[in-house]
Amino acid sequence: EVQLVESGGGLVQPGGSLRLSCAASGFTFSDYEMNWVRQAPGKGLEWVSYISSSGGTIHYADSVKGRFTISRDNAKNSLYLQMNSLRAEDTAVYYCARDAMFGLCFDSWGQGTLVTVAS
Amino acid sequence: EIVLTQSPATLSLSPGERATLSCRASQSVGTYLAWYQQKPGQAPRLLIYDASNRATGVPARFSGSGSGTDFTLTISSLEPEDFAVYYCHQRSTWPPYTFGQGTKLEIK
Numbered sequence: 104e105v106q107l108v109e110s111g112g113g114l115v116q117p118g119g120s121l122r123l124s125c126a127a128s129g130f131t132f133s134d135y136e137m138n139w140v141r142q143a144p145g146k147g148l149e150w151v152s153y154i155s156s157s158g159g160t161i162h163y164a165d166s167v168k169g170r171f172t173i174s175r176d177n178a179k180n181s182l183y184l185q186m187n188s189l190r191a192e193d194t195a196v197y198y199c200a201r202d203a204m205f206g207l208c209f210d211s212w213g214q215g216t217l218v219t220v221a222s
Numbered sequence: 223e224i225v226l227t228q229s230p231a232t233l234s235l236s237p238g239e240r241a242t243l244s245c246r247a248s249q250s251v252g253t254y255l256a257w258y259q260q261k262p263g264q265a266p267r268l269l270i271y272d273a274s275n276r277a278t279g280v281p282a283r284f285s286g287s288g289s290g291t292d293f294t295l296t297i298s299s300l301e302p303e304d305f306a307v308y309y310c311h312q313r314s315t316w317p318p319y320t321f322g323q324g325t326k327l328e329i330k
Binding site for chain 1: 254256267309313314316323
């Protein structure tokens with residue numbers, strides 16, 4: 104069974120940093136492209152960042168470019184999101200999401216981890 | 223950036239009725255469109271990919287159609303567990319990947 108388990112969320116002050124992790128199991132992690140998607144309280148879904156299976160290609164949403172860094176460790180079956188210079192508008196549930204092999208979509212999602220940016 | 227506009231924002235129907243949800247793209251996305259269902263407190267769940275293909279385990283009452291800029295998600299006969307928020311999502315031109323703002327399907 105495919106499992107994605109996020110961790111690392113919490114309360115942080117504006118300007119602070121946080122590192123999210125996503126532990127993958129039940130599939131060959133190194134074969135899959137991965138993403139972070141977030142959802143502000145009561146709002147819709149917003150794609151945040153993408154990383155290719157090897158880590159060689161990375162993309163960011165303009166809203167986080169220069170502040171967030173996506174990375175992965177295929178030996179540890181883990182995906183990461185380093186978040187710096189956090190702002191109130193970064194408050195959201197952050198999901199890791201797997202790209203499907205069969206089509207252009209996210210076929211598996213973690214349960215999410217809540218990041219709250221407030222003083 | 224491709225903007226996806228979903229309509230209606232809220233749809234009020236009764237179990238057993240047919241639901242038709244719309245997603246319109248600001249420019250053509252071909253058939254690179256997916257639909258997700260999200261229930262309160264849960265992660266999104268993939269329903270439809272490539273505009274009309276049902277994901278594994280998705281009941282046959284869910285169907286997707288469309289191409290280019292106009293897409294439809296149809297639920298043929300609503301079950302109680304279908305009341306949720308539905309999002310469309312395009313993968314044609316990226317970055318960024320974009321989502322629609324969602325349609326809330328509520329019990330009438």
